[in-house]
Amino acid sequence: MTNSQPDGPRVRVALFVTCLVDMFRPQIGFAAVKLLEQAGCDVEVPAQSCCGQPTYNGGDAKDAAALAKRVIAAFEPYDFIVAPSGSCAGMIRVHYPKLLQDDAEWRARAEKLAAKTHELFSFLVNVRGLKTVTQECKAAVAYHDSCSSLRELGVTKEPRHLLSSISGLRLCEITERETCCGFGGFFSVKYPEVSGRMADDKIADAKGLGAGMIVGGDLGCLMHLAGRIARRGEKLAVRHAAELLAGMTNEPAIGEDFR
Amino acid sequence: MSAETRAFPNAARVALKNERLQGALKHLKEGFQVKRAQAFAGIDDPESLREAARAIRANALSRLDELLVQFEARVNENGGHVHWARDAAEARAIVTRILEERGARAVTKGKSMVTEEIELNAHLTRHGIAPVETDLGEYIIQLRDERPSHIVAPAFHLQRDDVEQSFRANHHALDANRALDSRPALVAEARAIMRRHFEAADAGITGANFLVAETGTAIIVTNEGNGDLTRLLPKTHLVVTSIEKVIPTLGDASLLLRLLTRSATGQVITSYVTFMSGPKRQGDADGPEAFHVVLLDNGRSALLSSPAREILQCIRCGACLNHCPVYGVIGGHAYGAVYSGPLGAALDPGLDGIASTFDLPNASSFCGRCDSVCPVKIPLTKIMRHWRNEAFARGLPSGAFGIGLKLWARFARHPRWYRAAASMTARLLRLSAGKSGRIRSFPILRGWFAVRDLPKPARRSFQSQWGKRHR
Numbered sequence: 001m002t003n004s005q006p007d008g009p010r011v012r013v014a015l016f017v018t019c020l021v022d023m024f025r026p027q028i029g030f031a032a033v034k035l036l037e038q039a040g041c042d043v044e045v046p047a048q049s050c051c052g053q054p055t056y057n058g059g060d061a062k063d064a065a066a067l068a069k070r071v072i073a074a075f076e077p078y079d080f081i082v083a084p085s086g087s088c089a090g091m092i093r094v095h096y097p098k099l100l101q102d103d104a105e106w107r108a109r110a111e112k113l114a115a116k117t118h119e120l121f122s123f124l125v126n127v128r129g130l131k132t133v134t135q136e137c138k139a140a141v142a143y144h145d146s147c148s149s150l151r152e153l154g155v156t157k158e159p160r161h162l163l164s165s166i167s168g169l170r171l172c173e174i175t176e177r178e179t180c181c182g183f184g185g186f187f188s189v190k191y192p193e194v195s196g197r198m199a200d201d202k203i204a205d206a207k208g209l210g211a212g213m214i215v216g217g218d219l220g221c222l223m224h225l226a227g228r229i230a231r232r233g234e235k236l237a238v239r240h241a242a243e244l245l246a247g248m249t250n251e252p253a254i255g256e257d258f259r
Numbered sequence: 260m261s262a263e264t265r266a267f268p269n270a271a272r273v274a275l276k277n278e279r280l281q282g283a284l285k286h287l288k289e290g291f292q293v294k295r296a297q298a299f300a301g302i303d304d305p306e307s308l309r310e311a312a313r314a315i316r317a318n319a320l321s322r323l324d325e326l327l328v329q330f331e332a333r334v335n336e337n338g339g340h341v342h343w344a345r346d347a348a349e350a351r352a353i354v355t356r357i358l359e360e361r362g363a364r365a366v367t368k369g370k371s372m373v374t375e376e377i378e379l380n381a382h383l384t385r386h387g388i389a390p391v392e393t394d395l396g397e398y399i400i401q402l403r404d405e406r407p408s409h410i411v412a413p414a415f416h417l418q419r420d421d422v423e424q425s426f427r428a429n430h431h432a433l434d435a436n437r438a439l440d441s442r443p444a445l446v447a448e449a450r451a452i453m454r455r456h457f458e459a460a461d462a463g464i465t466g467a468n469f470l471v472a473e474t475g476t477a478i479i480v481t482n483e484g485n486g487d488l489t490r491l492l493p494k495t496h497l498v499v500t501s502i503e504k505v506i507p508t509l510g511d512a513s514l515l516l517r518l519l520t521r522s523a524t525g526q527v528i529t530s531y532v533t534f535m536s537g538p539k540r541q542g543d544a545d546g547p548e549a550f551h552v553v554l555l556d557n558g559r560s561a562l563l564s565s566p567a568r569e570i571l572q573c574i575r576c577g578a579c580l581n582h583c584p585v586y587g588v589i590g591g592h593a594y595g596a597v598y599s600g601p602l603g604a605a606l607d608p609g610l611d612g613i614a615s616t617f618d619l620p621n622a623s624s625f626c627g628r629c630d631s632v633c634p635v636k637i638p639l640t641k642i643m644r645h646w647r648n649e650a651f652a653r654g655l656p657s658g659a660f661g662i663g664l665k666l667w668a669r670f671a672r673h674p675r676w677y678r679a680a681a682s683m684t685a686r687l688l689r690l691s692a693g694k695s696g697r698i699r700s701f702p703i704l705r706g707w708f709a710v711r712d713l714p715k716p717a718r719r720s721f722q723s724q725w726g727k728r729h730r
Contacts, residue, residue, distance in 0.1 A: 049678070055671075057625060193275050
């Protein structure tokens with residue numbers, strides 16, 4: 001349910017669900033679909049694997065380019081491509097054109113796809129004009145900016161704006177909101193102690209605000225934070241912001257035991 | 260890969276457990292980040308200024324050969340000498356020869372990362388020449404036989420009582436009962452010692468923040484005035500710096516200085532900005548009789564034609580270190596190289612080769628904050644990515660990781676295989692989780708499980724659930 005039903009014709013949106021959501025937390029995908037439908041979109045899910053970011057960041061540009069071409073071919077027929085992740089959306093929007101810059105035909109196709117690819121919250125607010133949601137959630141919530149959303153895509157106000165419309169929700173601002181939580185893809189696996197310390201600082205920051213929950217727009221960061229919280233035996237729920245916005249919070253928070 | 264090349268992960272772990280270092284690192288925020296932010300808030304349109312600074316540096320690099328020749332001609336006209344050093348060994352030999360010709364035994368030094376790069380102090384000592392660092396931070400780490408942990412604040416990793424301990428251990432005339440429990444007391448002690456070194460020095464060596472081609476001027480910024488005393492009191496002054504520091508005009512210098520000091524220490528201007536254009540002229544009351552500039556290449560001209568070229572735009576402000584979340588938890592020494600933080604991750608592979616620096620461009624979460632604070636807009640993460648590509652092409656990531664990545668990419672190119680493999684992995688992970696919502700250990704991706712649990716995968720993937728609903 002939305003208060004402000006966006007105007008204009010319905011659009012055909014392909015959901016880029018992301019590897020992590022697909023495998024670990026499908027409900028984020030369903031929450032995204034629900035929100036997109038509320039925003040006047042017809043959602044489809046083309047067969048998909050990964051955007052190629054792990055290979056790209058691992059230094060294997062050749063395989064990343066091959067993956068990018070697959071994604072472009074599968075997703076270019078749609079009006080828009082939306083991902084519930086700043087990191088995967090940023091890969092398509094910012095990095096695909098660079099990755100394929102030496103191939104004129106593919107670069108043009110990459111640029112076209114990049115222009116219509118969006119991170120979920122910025123798409124809902126900036127493209128579809130969604131202003132508010134009608135949900136209730138009595139919690140003090142800290143919003144965690146992923147670095148890709150914050151710096152690569154400049155998405156900061158949109159998720160906060162939508163979250164603020166949830167009745168009963170108190171939004172806390174993380175003090176060091178521009179500081180990375182330490183996930184960084186394979187960085188978290190290759191340099192676990194460094195990554196873990198960065199998570200500890202982020203968790204302490206959120207706890208210091210009296211937040212009972214961390215929400216964000218990137219499941220990578222959230223699994224990393226939730227996993228660290230669990231390992232330390234601390235109590236702090238972690239969820240994707242789309243779950244709250246779509247009112248899909250029946251399932252336990254990330255990494256919590258199923259009831 | 261040799262043990263040395265993978266020294267970083269271990270050094271990082273040690274740094275994380277070093278409580279004194281961790282205590283010092285807590286000051287990065289108020290010491291640097293906040294001050295920089297305040298300084299930038301005080302200027303109109305900082306983005307245009309950054310862009311102008313980038314353009315000056317990029318333009319200078321594209322005319323480097325011409326500007327260096329112009330700089331040399333002006334220095335000669337001013338009565339100085341320019342020496343060209345292809346590598347560290349040549350630079351050391353040139354400096355030693357000049358000092359020996361001038362009969363210099365006691366040498367004072369202003370802060371210079373290039374002399375750290377060529378390991379000049381150890382070399383001079385072996386030749387019976389005694390160099391004394393005169394920047395307080397550099398002096399402290401010289402006493403401790405350490406390397407700078409930060410390009411602007413070399414002793415950033417230390418706390419006040421570390422400094423007191425070093426002074427008591429090395430200043431033999433120091434009265435054991437004298438209190439050294441405050442910063443002013445430490446500074447007074449250092450100043451008294453330093454004064455004697457300044458008076459006794461036969462030669463002074465400084466670095467340079469910029470070299471101005473149109474005037475043959477080397478510029479340094481300091482807050483302690485030690486640079487001026489190093490230059491002005493001895494009979495010989497040597498500037499030891501690197502070729503990429505040259506810029507066309509004094510006007511360019513003025514714009515870059517505005518950004519340098521604000522980005523480095525949050526100052527509108529440093530206490531001293533020194534313009535050094537040759538030896539003492541006729542009628543000058545003070546100044547050196549001889550003025551030499553040693554210009555080091557050491558891999559830089561090769562970088563100029565590489566995808567890492569833009570790292571040569573760097574003006575050494577340290578903002579990328581100060582805002583780096585990795586530097587912020589491990590400090591500078593763990594990088595095991597002269598230049599640390601994002602600057603080091605982008606530059607060191609170019610200077611030392613990727614084989615021995617493999618971890619540096621990899622030990623980044625690619626958060627991009629360095630890119631956003633760099634005053635000359637160096638795309639640091641882009642350059643780190645270039646080095647990762649180089650490393651991958653040479654098979655440098657450890658066997659299992661490289662093969663795993665390749666195999667994974669092969670699967671990812673076929674969504675159906677990928678989903679089958681993901682579903683199998685999910686099943687195994689779910690078995691490991693049992694009734695709990697998370698997994699505590701697993702035979703692959705051990706690094707993940709070293710510090711955190713893994714949330715349990717879903718029973719059925721999104722795509723398979725979606726497929727069922729929309730068939």
